[in-house]
Amino acid sequence: xxxxxxxxxxxxxxxxxxxxxxxxxxxxxxxxxxxxxxxxxxxxxxxxxxxxxxxxxxxxxxxxxxxxxxxxxxxxxxxxxxxxxxxxxxxxxxxxxxxxxxx
Amino acid sequence: xxxxxxxxxxxxxxxxxxxxxxxxxxxxxxxxxxxxxxxxxxxxxxxxxxxxxxxxxxxxxxxxxxxxxxxxxxxxxxxxxxxxxxxxxxxxxxxxxxxxxxxxxxxxxxxxxxxxxxxxxxxxxxxxxxxxxxxxxxxxxxxx
Numbered sequence: 430x431x432x433x434x435x436x437x438x439x440x441x442x443x444x445x446x447x448x449x450x451x452x453x454x455x456x457x458x459x460x461x462x463x464x465x466x467x468x469x470x471x472x473x474x475x476x477x478x479x480x481x482x483x484x485x486x487x488x489x490x491x492x493x494x495x496x497x498x499x500x501x502x503x504x505x506x507x508x509x510x511x512x513x514x515x516x517x518x519x520x521x522x523x524x525x526x527x528x529x530x531x532x
Numbered sequence: 533x534x535x536x537x538x539x540x541x542x543x544x545x546x547x548x549x550x551x552x553x554x555x556x557x558x559x560x561x562x563x564x565x566x567x568x569x570x571x572x573x574x575x576x577x578x579x580x581x582x583x584x585x586x587x588x589x590x591x592x593x594x595x596x597x598x599x600x601x602x603x604x605x606x607x608x609x610x611x612x613x614x615x616x617x618x619x620x621x622x623x624x625x626x627x628x629x630x631x632x633x634x635x636x637x638x639x640x641x642x643x644x645x646x647x648x649x650x651x652x653x654x655x656x657x658x659x660x661x662x663x664x665x666x667x668x669x670x671x672x673x674x675x676x
Contacts, residue, residue, distance in 0.1 A: 497550075
């Protein structure tokens, strides 16, 4: 299973600690961990939001008169934000499913 | 982000068609301009478009398929070399000694046809963008 420790390095991930630490070191050696990928994609969403904000500002202040570039920047920000929300919903669903487990 | 490569290509198409619209506006506005800074009547201007690679510095090498993508770029703006139309108007201040005035080589009908083509091309690129967006939203609906 993929390491789900998205809260930070100090929180102990769910599952056996030995296996988890092995997985983490493996993840650091090869591909980025899920948490890192998530952080990266969130910062990408943030970048697109800021880009859209800048485009709207420069259009409103008359620095650029490029209407379609502004609209496309807005659309990009919209779609990437929706994608982020879907990922968040999925993570929350999985979390709640686990919390509902009968012990 | 690779996700929006198609959108960026269509955006270049929109920019190119907008420039073309601007040139058509310039041609139509100067249909009767008999003087310019260079001397002589206004000459019809037209854009030359060329295909250019989509290089994203953040993307590094990128995908081999993505490297084949081409956006449109304006290679240059050329002046039409066809002769202007000459009209006999002795009272015109720019008339030559024989009484003939050379008007710009702008053909109204040609410009109107170009105008329709440019606006349809703009529309086509805008449709690509909105289709791209609805495809992305459809893909996001899978998770719902």
